[in-house]
Amino acid sequence: ELKVEQNPLFLSMQEGKNYTIYCNYSTTSDRLYWYRQDPGKSLESLFVLLSNGAVKQEGRLMASLDTKARLSTLHITAAVHDLSATYFCAVDVYGGSQGNLIFGKGTKLSVKP
Amino acid sequence: DAGITQSPRHKVTETGTPVTLRCHQTENHRYMYWYRQDPGHGLRLIHYSYGVKDTDKGEVSDGYSVSRSKTEDFLLTLESATSSQTSVYFCAISESRAGGRYEQYFGPGTRLTVT
Incomplete structure (x- = not known):
């Protein structure tokens, strides 16, 4: 059974600090996705990571993928309040166009002034 | 928003009644998905087309059926709703992007409460 584990599940941090969210998965996959969800809203795609060593950056967020370690990280640099949200990683089980995603349970990030 | 709408957006129903949720897309996507989201579980795939x-079937298909008679509509039916099916339901489509990658985009969600 494929498992996708995120940690931490809850993260409270101060503005200006750096932190990393980890996403471990239990089977081979070379496609990993990060999503953001604001309370009461839908999911917004942040990053698609397609190969070992892939690194993507957008603003204060940077995501990376290590397929050998079955690990992806989402690094937050100099956090600001607007980054408060829940972040999900998801692994593509079959690859190709079928796109069956298995999601982690999410990391609820709260950035305090 | 990839042209995805869901209806209804909110519904309260009684245990044992049938419920149908509709997902509509306007961009002719081949792949469509239904997920449910529950606290502490993230999103789990119910069915896909x-x-x-x-x-x-997806990971949590028991108690659900789906139909897709037109490209643009993907229906999720709870034949006899139970309280354990109280959840937020998201529809998604898969869209191809450059470099052979695919991204899933999600609809606004339907909040279903079974009393």
Whole structure:
């Protein structure tokens, strides 16, 4: 059974600090996705990571993928309040166009002034 | 928003009643998905479709059925709703992007409460 584990599940941090969210998965996959969800809203795609060593950056967020370690990280640099949200990683089980995603349970990030 | 709408957006129903949720897309995407989101579980795939009349089960399909008679509509039916099916339901489509990658985009969600 494929498992996708995120940690931490809850993260409270101060503005200006750096932190990393980890996403471990239990089977081979070379496609990993990060999503953001604001309370009461839908999911917004942040990053698609397609190969070992892939690194993507957008603003204060940077995501990376290590397929050998079955690990992806989402690094937050100099956090600001607007980054408060829940972040999900998801692994593509079959690859190709079928796109069956298995999601982690999410990391609820709260950035305090 | 990839042209995805869901209806209804909110519904309260009683245990044992049938419920149908609709997902509508306007951009002719082949793949469509239904997920449910529950606290502490993230999103879990219920069913998905890879074309008209072509559907398959996901991780948590028990108690749910789906139909897709037109490319643009993917229906999720709870034949006899139970309280354990109280959840937020998201529809998604898969869209191809450059470099052979695919991204899933999600609809606004339907909040279903079974009393």
